[in-house]
Amino acid sequence: MENASTSSLARTKSDQLLETVATTAEKSPPSAEGGGVLSRKSSWRMTASSPGGGGGRNTYIRKARSAQLKVEVDEVGSGVALSRASSASLGLSFSFTGFTLPPDEIADSKPFSDDDIPEDIEAGTPKPKFQTEPTLPIYLKFTDVTYKVVMKGITTTKEKDILKGITGSVNPGEVLALMGPSGSGKTSLLNLLGGRLIQSTIGGSITYNDQPYSKFLKSRIGFVTQDDVLFPHLTVKETLTYAARLRLPNTLTKEQKEKRALEVIDELGLERCQDTMIGGSYVRGISGGERKRVCIGNEIIINPSLLFLDEPTSGLDSTTALRIVQMLQDIAEAGKTVVTTIHQPSSRLFHKFDKLILLGKGSLLYFGKASDAMDYFQFIGCAPLIAMNPAEFLLDLANGNVNDISVPSELKDIVQVGNAEAETCNGKPSASVVQEYLVEAYDSRVAEIEKTKLMVPVPLDVELKSKVCSCKRQWGASWFEQFSILFSRGFKERRHDYFSWLRITQVLATAVILGLLWWQSDAKTPKGLQDQAGLLFFIAVFWGFFPVFTAIFTFPQERAMLTKERTTDMYRLSAYFVARTTSDLLLDLVLPVFFLLLVYFMANLRLGSGRFFFSILTVFLCIIAAQGLGLAIGATLMDLKRATTLASVTVMTFMLAGGFFVKKVPIFISWIRYISFNYHTYKLLLKVQYEHITPTIDGIRIDSGFREVAALTAMVFGYRLLAYLSLRRMKLQAGN
Numbered sequence: 176m177e178n179a180s181t182s183s184l185a186r187t188k189s190d191q192l193l194e195t196v197a198t199t200a201e202k203s204p205p206s207a208e209g210g211g212v213l214s215r216k217s218s219w220r221m222t223a224s225s226p227g228g229g230g231g232r233n234t235y236i237r238k239a240r241s242a243q244l245k246v247e248v249d250e251v252g253s254g255v256a257l258s259r260a261s262s263a264s265l266g267l268s269f270s271f272t273g274f275t276l277p278p279d280e281i282a283d284s285k286p287f288s289d290d291d292i293p294e295d296i297e298a299g300t301p302k303p304k305f306q307t308e309p310t311l312p313i314y315l316k317f318t319d320v321t322y323k324v325v326m327k328g329i330t331t332t333k334e335k336d337i338l339k340g341i342t343g344s345v346n347p348g349e350v351l352a353l354m355g356p357s358g359s360g361k362t363s364l365l366n367l368l369g370g371r372l373i374q375s376t377i378g379g380s381i382t383y384n385d386q387p388y389s390k391f392l393k394s395r396i397g398f399v400t401q402d403d404v405l406f407p408h409l410t411v412k413e414t415l416t417y418a419a420r421l422r423l424p425n426t427l428t429k430e431q432k433e434k435r436a437l438e439v440i441d442e443l444g445l446e447r448c449q450d451t452m453i454g455g456s457y458v459r460g461i462s463g464g465e466r467k468r469v470c471i472g473n474e475i476i477i478n479p480s481l482l483f484l485d486e487p488t489s490g491l492d493s494t495t496a497l498r499i500v501q502m503l504q505d506i507a508e509a510g511k512t513v514v515t516t517i518h519q520p521s522s523r524l525f526h527k528f529d530k531l532i533l534l535g536k537g538s539l540l541y542f543g544k545a546s547d548a549m550d551y552f553q554f555i556g557c558a559p560l561i562a563m564n565p566a567e568f569l570l571d572l573a574n575g576n577v578n579d580i581s582v583p584s585e586l587k588d589i590v591q592v593g594n595a596e597a598e599t600c601n602g603k604p605s606a607s608v609v610q611e612y613l614v615e616a617y618d619s620r621v622a623e624i625e626k627t628k629l630m631v632p633v634p635l636d637v638e639l640k641s642k643v644c645s646c647k648r649q650w651g652a653s654w655f656e657q658f659s660i661l662f663s664r665g666f667k668e669r670r671h672d673y674f675s676w677l678r679i680t681q682v683l684a685t686a687v688i689l690g691l692l693w694w695q696s697d698a699k700t701p702k703g704l705q706d707q708a709g710l711l712f713f714i715a716v717f718w719g720f721f722p723v724f725t726a727i728f729t730f731p732q733e734r735a736m737l738t739k740e741r742t743t744d745m746y747r748l749s750a751y752f753v754a755r756t757t758s759d760l761l762l763d764l765v766l767p768v769f770f771l772l773l774v775y776f777m778a779n780l781r782l783g784s785g786r787f788f789f790s791i792l793t794v795f796l797c798i799i800a801a802q803g804l805g806l807a808i809g810a811t812l813m814d815l816k817r818a819t820t821l822a823s824v825t826v827m828t829f830m831l832a833g834g835f836f837v838k839k840v841p842i843f844i845s846w847i848r849y850i851s852f853n854y855h856t857y858k859l860l861l862k863v864q865y866e867h868i869t870p871t872i873d874g875i876r877i878d879s880g881f882r883e884v885a886a887l888t889a890m891v892f893g894y895r896l897l898a899y900l901s902l903r904r905m906k907l908q909a910g911n
């Protein structure tokens with residue numbers, strides 16, 4: 176019922192007339208502010224038809240609209256009307272040249288001037304210029320974009336519409352803001368436009384210089400996500416320098432790349448904190464605004480043609496937010512195309528945007544110049560009744576909240592005729608009725624005009640257009656350069672971990688306790704030999720258990736960073752994998768040496784440099800194999816809770832099958848010991864210590880040891896290969 180009534184109301188002949196007028200006005204020269212004021216008055220008048228008697232609700236409204244139409248037709252017939260129509264259109268269509276509301280009407284909507292921007296408060300320097308070296312200009316157009324997600328329940332599967340036919344465009348040099356209440360679909364739309372959601376449930380068309388998305392665009396798109404994904408222990412300068420070295424084209428030298436990082440630090444006013452650590456939950460670091468600027472710096476360092484930002488101002492004070500939005504304006508002025516979601520901008524911020532998309536529950540409520548948004552809504556009969564920040568007004572409308580907002584007669588009528596479903600307790604139309612009206616109003620008055628405009632081809636030559644189609648990936652550095660940059664970055668990021676006193680104390684304290692418990696043990700008696708074998712088994716278990724539980728954190732902890740960096744083709748996965756799994760190795764092998772030194776001499780194990788060396792080698796092999804298992808579990812599950820559960824079950828099984836607790840194992844399960852690194856390590860340690868005393872210890876035969884070394888070596892590589900393959904198939908898309 177409601178649907179039918181609001182839809183029929185939304186489009187009338189008078190609206191068609193206004194569209195025609197609006198299109199005509201596109202050709203008229205830009206108007207002065209006065210024209211805007213005039214247009215605003217006319218839009219008010221157009222929608223302020225007083226309700227009267229009449230038959231059915233629809234009949235009445237049609238009458239009211241035709242009366243209104245009559246006035247317009249009469250006026251259009253005269254020269255005065257034509258000039259008025261064009262000035263009216265200057266205030267209400269999407270071809271307008273801008274309109275400024277009188278300051279007394281919207282208290283918080285004073286037009287923003289550059290003088291209002293504080294100079295670089297933190298750095299105390301004038302606003303730096305952004306890199307203006309030419310970039311490939313990208314015209315982004317999207318028509319009727321739809322997006323659904325399939326929600327799987329226990330028994331049912333249903334589809335949820337996230338975006339319902341969104342149309343818009345943004346050109347180089349412009350900032351497009353996506354606004355709407357929480358959950359309206361801003362992030363989804365941004366991900367879609369940024370090529371981060373590629374699924375079969377996406378409809379409509381998104382083009383970049385009239386071409387579909389291609390791999391080439393990965394290196395031309397900068398995407399600042401809502402969550403700041405940064406390494407907490409790197410400094411600002413290190414963060415940006417590594418990004419420059421990995422992302423800038425390999426035609427530049429290392430020095431040129433580092434210079435570019437310094438330029439970005441300068442452009443973003445980060446000089447003062449360039450040597451400060453980024454910080455995180457446990458480490459104090461730079462401020463929220465500085466973090467945001469570092470994230471933006473990470474993206475603008477590549478001089479992108481298209482920059483997407485998800486809520487770049489959330490959680491920041493209004494001055495810092497303004498500074499960031501001003502920065503986006505500067506970036507756009509340098510020829511880039513900027514698209515940003517924004518939650519609740521202050522009016523000063525709002526006036527910084529060139530274009531605006533207002534979303535409500537996944538539907539398009541407005542697309543056009545940000546400065547024309549108020550006029551459009553006034554034209555369709557929704558205006559603030561009290562002084563209100565434009566963004567607040569628009570969000571209220573998008574939420575369907577019309578307290579302190581005048582509503583058009585159509586909506587008032589719905590309430591007046593006593594439609595209980597359409598009415599809220601205070602006599603205002605319900606949120607769903609308001610939203611339906613806004614969607615219909617946009618669809619009927621503006622959508623088609625906008626779609627027609629988007630049919631016009633982008634004014635670029637064929638060569639520039641075809642560049643976008645290229646499917647060639649562009650790596651910023653060779654495989655070895657990527658490896659060495661990632662190795663050094665990993666080393667710097669985790670340097671504090673290596674010398675963590677907690678970890679050192681844990682290992683050394685265990686060694687001392689073992690040394691005391693087995694103090695000067697004697698392997699010459701059978702009981703002493705039995706005791707020492709227990710110590711060797713514990714060493715095999717300890718250095719199997721410890722590395723597994725350290726390694727399972729590796730990939731799940733870096734998942735966000737890996738996804739972010741791989742989405743932008745920053746490096747090859749193989750280079751990352753080798754760097755990540757080797758950068759910790761050297762230091763991981765230092766602690767066991769001290770551990771074994773303490774235990775060896777305190778427990779009086781078999782002396783001799785050869786014996787000690789082979790014992791250390793055996794422990795090293797065990798550590799690297801166990802790390803492989805941890806990496807494989809972490810990379811396969813990518814979830815710490817599940818990974819620790821699986822790891823504890825596996826480690827326990829390997830320990831039980833290690834040959835110390837149980838000797839006579841049923842044949843059908845006895846194979847399990849061959850996949851246990853504890854078993855092979857224990858056998859090798861027994862061989863190193865006792866091969867000269869006895870050929871069999873506690874039922875375990877001492878042989879050449881080649882089989883054990885081969886098994887451990889196979890585990891070192893096998894588990895790592897599994898980890899690598901699991902990372903390869905990890906989904907990189909947002910929304911998964």
Ligand SMILES: Nc1ncnc2c1ncn2[C@@H]1O[C@H](COP(=O)(O)OP(=O)(O)OP(=O)(O)O)[C@@H](O)[C@H]1O
Nearest residue numbers: 324337355356357358359360361362363364910911
């Ligand atoms: N993969 C998904 N599965 C299920 N629901 C989803 C998925 N992605 C998005 N949604 C839903 O789609 C709606 C829009 O989400 P989106 O994150 O785009 O909103 P938003 O406007 O950016 O919100 P916010 O301002 O709070 O970040 C939400 O209701 C969200 O729960």
